[in-house]
Amino acid sequence: MTNQTLEVLNNRASLRVYDDREISQEILDTILEATMRAPTAGNQMLYSVIVVRDEKTKKKLAQSCDHQAFIATAPVILVFLADHQRWFDYYQNNGVAEYCQREGLLFEGPQESDLLLAIEDAMIAAQNAVIAAESMGIGSCYIGDILENYEFHRELFDLPDWAFPIGMLCLGYYRPNHLKKLRERFDRKYIVFDETYHRLSPEENNEMFSSMAQSFHKENNPYRADNHAQAFYARKTGAAFSREMARSTRMALKKWDGRLLDFKKFD
Numbered sequence: 001m002t003n004q005t006l007e008v009l010n011n012r013a014s015l016r017v018y019d020d021r022e023i024s025q026e027i028l029d030t031i032l033e034a035t036m037r038a039p040t041a042g043n044q045m046l047y048s049v050i051v052v053r054d055e056k057t058k059k060k061l062a063q064s065c066d067h068q069a070f071i072a073t074a075p076v077i078l079v080f081l082a083d084h085q086r087w088f089d090y091y092q093n094n095g096v097a098e099y100c101q102r103e104g105l106l107f108e109g110p111q112e113s114d115l116l117l118a119i120e121d122a123m124i125a126a127q128n129a130v131i132a133a134e135s136m137g138i139g140s141c142y143i144g145d146i147l148e149n150y151e152f153h154r155e156l157f158d159l160p161d162w163a164f165p166i167g168m169l170c171l172g173y174y175r176p177n178h179l180k181k182l183r184e185r186f187d188r189k190y191i192v193f194d195e196t197y198h199r200l201s202p203e204e205n206n207e208m209f210s211s212m213a214q215s216f217h218k219e220n221n222p223y224r225a226d227n228h229a230q231a232f233y234a235r236k237t238g239a240a241f242s243r244e245m246a247r248s249t250r251m252a253l254k255k256w257d258g259r260l261l262d263f264k265k266f267d
């Protein structure tokens with residue numbers, strides 16, 4: 001079974017080389033309208049989107065997001081923020097602190113669970129943007145490295161405490177005669193389970209990764225690894241950029257500690 005929507009979903013692949021065409025404001029507005037129709041927790045829309053077209057800013061992001069030069073060539077970049085700042089400003093503006101004091105309630109700032117909920121909202125919205133863009137011939141690439149260098153990005157975008165850059169999209173048109181290369185996915189039996197979680201046995205686990213493992217060549221890898229798992233860990237999970245991502249995220253999390261708020265000091 002297939003239809004136009006499924007074709008867009010099943011044929012989408014990350015795009016890192018863009019045509020010289022600009023994305024018009026009308027097209028961008030259409031993408032953003034579709035973005036904002038995404039499902040959201042309690043209709044709170046716990047996210048914000050920063051549209052980046054400025055060349056200097058794009059070059060800065062190309063450096064701060066793990067030195068990926070292609071980022072600067074994208075006609076448009078969308079930065080997705082997990083954002084509780086608006087709601088707490090709303091609370092401040094409408095006497096919620098005084099109400100809590102009167103009713104014996106705690107007036108607490110956003111907590112880790114609030115951040116996770118906002119992240120869900122932001123990334124669901126981001127995927128809406130991806131599919132909307134793809135349906136109009138505009139490719140995209142997610143940049144997870146926006147999680148790095150929290151302090152730099154906070155200053156770059158003038159972010160308040162409770163707005164955390166959680167995802168980034170590069171958008172641009174496909175070049176003429178571009179050939180999409182769809183990457184192989186894991187077999188569904190390793191990803192989708194009925195009723196309860198199934199932890200894979202060592203045999204199942206190795207079978208799941210067997211296709212990837214075939215690409216490993218011990219004699220030509222720069223990590224002195226003995227197998228694909230070791231090489232992948234060195235290249236991704238244990239790499240310097242992953243350590244920076246962890247450090248940066250820990251810094252951001254300090255803001256989302258559910259601390260009691262003094263409305264007189266709250267700004």
